[in-house]
Amino acid sequence: MEKGSGTAGEQSPPRVLVFSTVFISDVGIDLAGSSHMHYPPSSIAIPLPCSSGIKPEWILYALQHGFDGVFIAADGTDCPFVPDCTDRTAKIVDDGQKLLEENNIEPERLKMAAVCSVCAEPFVKHMKNFQESLKKLRPTQGAD
Amino acid sequence: MSERRIGVYICHCGGNISDFVEVEKVRDAIENEEGVTVAKTTMFACSDAAQQEMINDIHEHKLDGLVVASCSPTLHTFTFRGVAERAGLNPYQYVQVNVREQCSWAHTDLKEQATEKAIYMVKAGIAKVRLTHPLKKTRIDTVPRTLVIGAGISGLRAAIAHSDLGISAFVIEKSDRIGGWVSEFGKMYPHNRLGSDLITELSEEIKKRENIHIYTEAEILTKSGSVGDFDVKIKVKNEEISLNVGSIIVATGFASYQPYEGEYAYGTDGVLTLPDFKELIDNSKGEIIYQGKPVKNVTYIYCVGSRDSSGEKGHTYCSRYCCNAAIHASLIANDVSSELNQFHIYRDIRTYGKYELLYREALQKGAVFIKFDEASPPRVEKSNGRFNVQVKDVLTFGEEIEIESDLVVLVTAMEPRENKAMNDVLKLPVSLDGFFKEIHPKLRPVETVIDGVLIAGTSQAPRNSAESVAMSLAATSKSASLLMKGYVELEPLIAMVNEDTCVWCGKCSEACPYSAIEKISSGEKEIAAINTAQCKGCGCCVPVCPENALTIKGYTDEQIRAMIDAMEVLL
C-alpha cells in the first residue's frame, strides 16, 4: 500500500499518532469527544499507562510507518505515578528528537504537551495547531 | 495465517457510534484481518444479550482473543474482562477500542473520515490482541485499617461505619477541632436538630470505640505502598507518625465562596453571605437585630458565585445545595420573627425532591420570589442606612422592581477546598470544577483512579449533608469490601525483565518511583528483578534501559509496533 499524499492540489491531512495515558490524557481526549469538540480525524491515540514510559524508538517507528507526526499527550503534573512526569517525558522527547534527526526526520514532527483529564479544549487546539505545522513540513521521509 | 482465533464486536451504542461511523463498513473492513474468526456488529455491546452472545462465540469458536470496539475503556474494560473470564478466556486477552469518545463523538462533522478512523483503530486493536498472552493478577494481603482525611460529618460517619465493620479508622483533621461545617450549623432540615448536636452525637459515639483514632491539626506527608497496604506518614502538630492502612477515604469538604469586594455591594455592612446570615439567625431570639437595629425586610440574592456562564468571577456549576439552604434559613428566620418580609431574587429554584416542601412553606408564609436573568442581575444600593435592591422580574417580562431591605443575603456557592499539599501526596484527579473526580459518576461514584483511595462528601461535588453522608457510607462500603476480603488482586500489567539482555546497569531501578526493581543474581550475572506487589506498571523504567530489556505487559514493543503497522494504510 502507498501513502496517498502528494496528489496534486489536494494534500491529505497529516496523520498524527497520539500517545495518550490511560488515567489522565486519554480521559481528557474522551472529554473532547463527549463534548463533541471536533479535531482532525487523522489523529489516532494509542493509550499507555504513563507518558514517562514511551520509548523513543516507537516514535521513530511511527514516523517511518505512515504517520506524519507524533504527539505525546503527557500526564504532566496530574500524573498518578510520578510527580516529575513532565521532566521524564521531556527527556524522552529530547532523546526522540535526536533519534529523528539521526534518521533525517524533522524533530518538529514530535511534539509534547501536558493534557490533563479535563483538558478537552487544549487537546483540540493542540491537534489543530500540530496538524497545521505538519502541513508546512515536507512529506515524511521514512514513509514507504 | 495466524493461529489466533479472535472475536471482534463493533458496537452501535444505540446510534451514538453508528450515527457517525458506518459500523457495517468497519466490520467488512476487518473481518478478513489475520486471526479474526468472528466479526460482528451489535446494538449495545454491554447489554446482557450481547455479552451472552460473546460468551457463546468464545465457546463455540474456541476464541483466544476478544476485541470490543465501543466506548471509552474507562467505562467498560471491566465489563468485557468479565465477559472473557466467564467464558474461560483470559481477561488480558481482551482489548477495548474506543470508537465512541475518540471517534464517532469527536468527528460528528466528518462521517466518512470517522468510519476510516474507526477501521484503523479496530485494526490496531486486533493487532494488539494478536500478541497478548494470558496474565495472572498479583495477590496482596490487605490490612484492616483505613485512613480518613477530614473530620467533618462525612469523615466522622465513615470512621464509625468502618468501626462497625471491625475496621480500624484513623481520622486526621487539619484544623484543631472536629465537626467541620455542620458543627457550626443551627437547625437542620428536616428534623430541625442542631448541626452541633449531630456532631456531638457522632463524637460521643466515637469516644466509645477503641478502634477509631482522631488526630486534629494533622496532615498527610507521604504515601507509599499500594491498595490494601499503604504506608502513610502523617504530621500531628509537630510529631510525625507512621500508619499502615489498607484504604484512604478523602472527605476534605468544601469552602464557601467569598464574594469579591463590591459584588452586590459586598463589603458594606448589611450585605451578608448565607453562612454569616445563618449565624445571625441561629443566635437570634424573638427578633432579628443587626448592628443594633431590628431587621424587617431581608432580600436574598441567589447563585452568587454559581452558574456564572462566563466563569470569570464565579463558578460555572450550580452549587445545588444553596436553594434549599437559603429557603430553609429563611424559614428559620421566619420562626424567629414572623413579621419579617422576605424577598428571594433567584434564577431558578432548584428545591428538588422533598425540599420542594420547604419552597411551598416559604411561599405560604408570604415569601416573594422574583426571577432574574443572568444578563441583568439585581443592583444593590445603600441609602439612608437601608438597601435599595433593584431587579428586573423575568416573569412579568422585565418589570423593574425596587425592594427596600435592611439586610441583603448573598446565597453563596460551595467551592472546592484548597488541598494542594494533600493532593501532592495522593495525586487524585480533579474535575474541571476543581472537586475530586470519581472514576465514573454513575458506575463507580466513590472510587478514584488511585486504587484504594476513595472520595466522599463535598470534596467530590457540592451537595448537602444528607447526601454527603450517603456518599461517605458508599465509600465505606467500597473500602470495607476491599479490606474485609483480606486480599486484593493487582493488575498484572506491570514491568518484566528480559533476563537474556539485561546486564544490570541500575538505571531502571533509579527510574522506578515505587522502588520496585531490585538487583538479583541469575546464574553468573546480575540482573534486574521486578517486585510485583510494588510495581504499578507505569513504564518509567522502559525507556531508560540501554539494552531494551524492560517492557510493560500489555504494552510491549511488539504490540506497539504491530498497532502502528496495522494503521499504516492508505488514507
Added chain:
Amino acid sequence: MTKVNPDFIKKVATSEEFNATACINCGVCTAVCPMDVELLPRKLFRYALLGLEGKVLENTNVIYQCLLCKMCEENCTADVHIAENVRFLRSYISKEVFKL
C-alpha cells in the same frame, strides 16, 4: 421602577383568599381569555404576588374587565382559583380605594 409594598403582600398575596402562588406562569390562562388583554390574569396576579400595589391599582380597569367566566380556571394546570382571585382584588379595591 415600581416599589414593592410589603403590606400589600401581607394583605393580598398571602391572604387565604388569594392563591396565585401555585401559578407556574404557563400562560394558558391568558391565551384562552376571551378578553385578549395581556395583563389578564397571569401578569396581574404576578404584580399582586410581588407586592407591586402601584401596578395593581394602575390597572384597576383591567381588574373589572374580567368576565369571571372561568375559562382560564377550567384550563389552569395549577388549580389557581382565578375568578375568586379577581373577585378578591376587586373587593380589596372596593374597600381600600372606592371606600365602599
Added chain:
Amino acid sequence: MPLPIGDVIGLMVDNLKKRKTVFPIPRKRAIEWANGLNIPEGGKTVIYTGSMYQLLPYMIAAVKNMELIEDSFLGKFVFMGRFFNRMFNVSAFVSMPKKADVKRYKQIVYNIAKLLKKAGVEFGYLYKKELYSGTLAYDLGVDDAFSLQAKRVYELLKENGVSTVITVDPHTTNMMRSVYPTIIDGYDIEVKSYLEVLAAIDDFQPIHSVEKEITVHDSCVYARYESVIDEPRQLLKRAGYTIKEPKDNKALTHCCGGPIESIFPKMSHTIGKNRVQQLKDATNGGAVATMCPICMASLKKASGDGLEIEDISSFLVKAFCD
C-alpha cells in the same frame, strides 16, 4: 374613556343597600309574570326568580344610556348621579325599558313556571317579598353589601319556612347554592335549577312534536360554576330537537360578554360578537338556546337580527306544554 368604575359600582351598591336591588324597579313589575298561573304564596318549595329576568329590560335600557356617555364628557358626571341617587331613584328614571323587552323577559319566567307545573312539581312563590340575590355586588367584590343582601335573603327564606328553592337563572343558582353557604353559618336551603328539576323527572314527556336544530349556548356560570351541562341537552333532546354544538361548548363555553356590560359596554359587545360568530358557524338556519338572561340579552344585541336566539324555556314549552 371608560366610565369611572368606582362611581358606577357605588351607584349600584347604594341601590342594593337602600333599595335591596341594584336596579330598582317597581315591585309590581317584578311579579306580574305570575299573573294567571295561580301559584300559591309561600310554601316549603318555592320558585325563586331573584328578579334576574325581570331586571333585564331595565338593565338593557340602563346600559344603553351608559354606552352613550361612556366616551363622552358626561362620563365624568356619573358621580353626581350617585350623589342624587341616595335621595331619588335615579337609575329608575334614566332607564326606561322597551315594552317589547319587558314582555319577552316576563314571558320566560312564565314559561318556566308553566313547565314546572306541567311536570307536576308543587311549588309556591314569595311574590313581593322575593329579593335580589346580590350577584352583581358579589362579582364586583363589594363584599359588605353582598353579605348584607345574602343574609336578608336567607332570613326571608327562613321566615317563610322555605326549605327548597327552584331557581330559574344560573347566577341566582350559583349565589344561593354555592356562595351563600360560604358566608352564612348553618345555611340549609336546598337549591336546584329548574333545568335540573325537570331533567330528573322521567315521566315528563313532550306532547307536541317539534323539529328544529338548536344550538346550545352554555352559560359560563351553569357550565363551569355549577356543572349544569347535561340537563339542558337532555331536555331539548327529549323534546325532539336536534342539538348543535358551537366551537366552544360545555365546560369550555365562550362567555357572552355580559358580565362587564355595566362598566365596559363596548368591550362587552366585542366579546358578544365573537361568540355570536361561533354560534352562527354552528347554526345552519336553526336557532340558539340560551339559559341565562344576561347571555340572551348580550347575544341578541351582538347578533342584530341575523340569528334566532331564545331562552331554552321558550323551546321547551313548545314541546311540553299546550
